[in-house]
Amino acid sequence: xxxxxxxxxxxxxxxxxxxxxxxxxxxxxxxxxxxxxxxxxxxxxxxxxxxxxxxxxxxxxxxxxxxxxxxxxxxxxxxxxxxxxxxxxxxxxxxxxxxxxxxxxxxxxxxxxxxxxxxxxxxxxxxxxxxxxxxxxxxxxxxxxxxxxxxxxxxxxxxxxxxxxxxxxxxxxxxxxxxxxxxxxxxxxxxxxxxxxxxxxxxxxxxxxxxxxxxxxxxxxxxxxxxxxxxxxxx
Numbered sequence: 001x002x003x004x005x006x007x008x009x010x011x012x013x014x015x016x017x018x019x020x021x022x023x024x025x026x027x028x029x030x031x032x033x034x035x036x037x038x039x040x041x042x043x044x045x046x047x048x049x050x051x052x053x054x055x056x057x058x059x060x061x062x063x064x065x066x067x068x069x070x071x072x073x074x075x076x077x078x079x080x081x082x083x084x085x086x087x088x089x090x091x092x093x094x095x096x097x098x099x100x101x102x103x104x105x106x107x108x109x110x111x112x113x114x115x116x117x118x119x120x121x122x123x124x125x126x127x128x129x130x131x132x133x134x135x136x137x138x139x140x141x142x143x144x145x146x147x148x149x150x151x152x153x154x155x156x157x158x159x160x161x162x163x164x165x166x167x168x169x170x171x172x173x174x175x176x177x178x179x180x181x182x183x184x185x186x187x188x189x190x191x192x193x194x195x196x197x198x199x200x201x202x203x204x205x206x207x208x209x210x211x212x213x214x215x216x217x218x219x220x221x222x223x224x225x226x227x228x229x230x231x232x233x234x235x
Contacts, residue, residue: 081161085168088210098156101172101206106150108219113148115140125207125220143185151177151197171205201225
C-alpha cells in the first residue's frame with residue numbers, strides 16, 4: 001500500500017514539474033542560441049543613439065492612427081531613382097522618407113529662424129550649413145530678430161530621386177503656409193506681417209551615403225520657388 005502511494009506521489013510531482021516548465025517557457029520563450037542581444041548591448045561608439053534633433057528619414061514613422069497611405073509607386077526617372085536607392089538600402093520607403101522629411105523641414109525652419117546653429121549642425125550638409133550660419137550671423141550683426149511659424153505643410157512631394165555612386169539624393173517639393181516676420185532691436189516689424197499667412201514653396205534635396213552606418217539624411221541643397229499666388233491670407 002505504501003509503495004503504491006509513493007508511486008502516486010512521484011507521478012504527481014512529475015506532472016507538477018512538467019506543468020511549471022511549460023509555464024516558464026510560455027512566459028520567457030525558448031532560446032535557440034541564435035537570438036540577437038538587446039540593442040543597447042550591441043551599440044558601439046559609431047552607433048550611439050542619435051541626438052533628439054536628428055531625423056532618420058528612411059525609417060521615421062508616424063503613430064498608427066496618423067499614418068498616411070503609401071504614395072503611388074512613382075514612374076519615370078523618379079521611380080527608377082527610388083528603385084536604385086532601395087536596391088542599396090532595402091529599408092528605404094517613400095512613405096517613411098516623406099514623413100521624416102516633413103519633420104526635418106519644420107525642425108530646420110524653426111532652428112534657422114531662432115538662430116540655433118547647434119540644432120542645425122546634424123541636419124545640414126557642410127555646403128548648406130555654412131550659408132545658413134552666415135545668414136544667421138548677418139542677422140545678428142544687423143540687430144534683427146526673425147520669427148517663423150509653420151502653420152501647416154500642405155504637401156510634400158518627391159520630385160527627384162537619384163543614386164550618384166553610393167550617395168542617395170532625394171529632392172522634395174514642400175508647399176507650406178507660414179508666418180514670417182523680421183523685427184529690429186526695438187521690436188518694430190521691418191519685414192513681413194504677423195497677421196498674414198503666406199504660401200511658400202521650397203525644393204529641398206536630402207542626401208545620404210548608403211555605405212555609411214549612419215541612417216540619417218542631411219539637407220544638401222535648397223531652392224525657393226516663387227509663385228504668383230503667394231501673397232497670403234489674413235489671420
